[in-house]
Amino acid sequence: MLPILLITLVGALLIIRVIMIATGFYKEPLLRTFERYAQIDDSYNLLPPLLFGMGVFALGAGFLFVDAVGGQFTPILFCGVFFVLAYYAQEKRRWMAQYPDIFLTFPRWYVDLRERTTREERRRIAYMWLCLPRSMRLHYNGSDQHFQIWADQVILATITQTVEDQEAALLQIHEYV
Numbered sequence: 001m002l003p004i005l006l007i008t009l010v011g012a013l014l015i016i017r018v019i020m021i022a023t024g025f026y027k028e029p030l031l032r033t034f035e036r037y038a039q040i041d042d043s044y045n046l047l048p049p050l051l052f053g054m055g056v057f058a059l060g061a062g063f064l065f066v067d068a069v070g071g072q073f074t075p076i077l078f079c080g081v082f083f084v085l086a087y088y089a090q091e092k093r094r095w096m097a098q099y100p101d102i103f104l105t106f107p108r109w110y111v112d113l114r115e116r117t118t119r120e121e122r123r124r125i126a127y128m129w130l131c132l133p134r135s136m137r138l139h140y141n142g143s144d145q146h147f148q149i150w151a152d153q154v155i156l157a158t159i160t161q162t163v164e165d166q167e168a169a170l171l172q173i174h175e176y177v
Helices: 002-023 028-035 047-069 075-091 093-097 108-116 119-131 134-142 144-176
Strands: none
Touching: 002 047, 028 119, 047 075, 075 093, 108 119, 108 144, 119 144, 134 144
16 A cells, blocks of 8 residues: 555656646756757757656556555556657657647746847856755745846856957967967
8 A cells, every 4th residue: 555655646746846847936857958968959848747747646546546446447557548648748859849839838937048048058057057055946946036137147157258268269369370
């Protein structure tokens, strides 16, 4: 009985995590997508983890239902549908990107950040996020306005460094000429 309760709890926590990401109260998974160097597409897809969490929850809740009621219901087939849909959603990311209004819904802070920043600036924001103390991350998770101010400061630092790098390169060129 205890393993079934743990499976149900894990499924519920996975679903809550996806809901927190979708509402903007948990920013780290979305910011982690900005860290990658090799990939051009740094979008995050909420559907596969949601379907996987629903599958785990359906598995645990189905076995709890069978234990409580005592019927011939088999939850494995029901949760298997969620697992297959999660796998299919993970594999068909390009197709889902063609319909962003349906499949790629994100919190407002994420959409604003992608619209007004370059790939390099988003990568810098993601790495600076890792440097923040846990208490500051919790504060920024709860306040989109303060997160935007912090992101603007990181962007300004990125611009300043880029300008300084370009000036240093120009000085080196003039010294050699």
